[in-house]
Amino acid sequence: MSDNPVVVGTGLTKIGRRWEDSLSDLFAEASRQAIEEAGIQPQVVFVGNMVAGELDGQEHLGLALEDGAGAFPLVPAFKVESACSSGGSALLAGYMAVKSGVYDSALVVGVEKLSEEPSDSITTALAEAADADFESYYGASFTSLNALLMRSYMKDYNVPRDWLSEIAVMMHKNAVDNPYAQLRKAITVEDVNRSRVIADPIRLLDCSPTGDGAAAILLTRPELAKGDVQVELAGMGVGVDTIGVNGRVSLSDVPATARAAKAAFSAAKIEPKDLNVLEVHDAFTIMAALALEDIGVVGKGEGAKFFHEGNAERDGKLPVNPEGGLKARGHPVGATGVYGAVEVVRQLQGKAGKMQVPRAEIGAFHNLGGSGSHAVIGVFKRKR
């Protein structure tokens, strides 16, 4: 096995209701930035996407997007799918492609378009990540499944509602500075607590929004990379659990995340305490609290408190989601994992502008698929 791949280019689109842009347009916008920054063309493309087959009638998506975008000469392209962790999984494919020596450079693009559909179509499409036979069939949605987790967590660890609301408040505050964010608007704890109930105890402002967006990252072998600062993809790990929450021992933790963290940190030869910045998958506020615990940043039941005490702020012990997270930056499903990866990379490159956190040399992103059934974690390190 050869050296770890390094990142030579990244690209992001603003997330939102991009009604005038097709999936190909979003793909082109993010890819062009990454390729221009890199100064090299990709030899292969991996696309993270979940619902284009269901919502747009387009499979064979890798090639369809490349061909539709016309942003670079056609190269082999594949869709990699693992529900909301599709972006992280596509990055794993890119990581393996370069590390194996099969390809010298790999472009990973997460892309999703949700906003043109009525919300019930989106809810149905996203429920395809749950167990079709034993969850979706009975009317379970992602919000209702996460509501079970939130209720269980608050009860098991006696966590006040306000602490979870404060997570949403911090994410929105961070997103105000993020030009790519969907919800650049500060909110208060009261706003969250008074927003309408979606699936008790989850309220509207506990939820990430639906939106359209694309994120791109171009990897290559270290000897082929130029530039002053090299950021290495130092390790990746994936952890899984039963697809249905009905198969779980506990509803107050996400063992898939713990398994992914163990594998990723072992591959990258780091411990949770070495992290200078962390992007977690907060599709709902509860997921942010659970992620910190399962990743090993804090002990069981202490995730929400970590946020409450300000430790996750940009100048805190460990800045978490300094760009606003899924909650406020946005959550274009199959693109989300690549957004997290790009945000970590830009922090390590010192390119995060107003969102920059201090001493960023090692960072990780966390990307979750299904109701805690498939977790991907990637660790980046600044090399020089």
Place this chain on the structure above:
Amino acid sequence: MSDNPVVVGTGLTKIGRRWEDSLSDLFAEASRQAIEEAGIQPQVVFVGNMVAGELDGQEHLGLALEDGAGAFPLVPAFKVESACSSGGSALLAGYMAVKSGVYDSALVVGVEKLSEEPSDSITTALAEAADADFESYYGASFTSLNALLMRSYMKDYNVPRDWLSEIAVMMHKNAVDNPYAQLRKAITVEDVNRSRVIADPIRLLDCSPTGDGAAAILLTRPELAKGDVQVELAGMGVGVDTIGVNGRVSLSDVPATARAAKAAFSAAKIEPKDLNVLEVHDAFTIMAALALEDIGVVGKGEGAKFFHEGNAERDGKLPVNPEGGLKARGHPVGATGVYGAVEVVRQLQGKAGKMQVPRAEIGAFHNLGGSGSHAVIGVFKRKR
């Protein structure tokens, strides 16, 4: 980069109308065989599938199948999609996973279930491999797009209709001996020529059938493999072209196949003349003729003649599809590439029974996605 992966287990289900078996059941049946033969568990799973999202309402398919099958302990699982070449693409992911050292063993499973749906739903779902905006929208189906290629080829190279019909006849003859084949029934040239027109000049017996099936292959690092005969995955290559046939210079060849062949043969350090057995993607009879030309077995316009002269028979110069090919063994879309790979491996292992070809030391499979837009080729070699 480390050594090439070796095959330690394979599994196949009989292809057909498997109305009593779910996708998970088919996945389990093929996986169990591969794992039992290997005597080791996989560390990661890559699933090749195209239409389960559209037809079954199930994305997050890797984990859903693993969990539903219960055939082995849950490990990270991903769906890899590139239309009808999804199986070949999933094998590429497994190849990279082991070759990169990220995983020690990878299970690749192609699985598809088509037969429960009405045929117009299937045609619509499969058309998602074409260009949604510029082909499917105007009513083009895969059969009609391939009819354009067949018409063009017959005209450009003055190829008699009967020669293409003879390809179907040979595939059916071969499938009679194949216990996993869907159409174990000999046919005549007259049967083909009199079968009903689907999209002129393509007739019913030029087409592969729709059916359900799964194929599995377990790869590991050579030092971890046991067994007397080791078959190595010596190289893989992927080639692409525009997704729509409207973007092509010529309709009488498939440059994606030529590009895939060049990459795969270069990686495996062989030439077309070194092949002892070849599996090609004959979704329609015309595709078999084109494949031989683009792979470099014969010159342009000579593919159909190669079959006509008997060179592709089991005892011919280069046996092609000795198990009956897509045409008669069957074509469960996302599984097809893995069927081809398993059939080549079993030939090299000397386990092909009545279908065994002589002197099988080097073999390749060819898997095509879309109307010649995405080709995957893998080369296997017997090591000892």
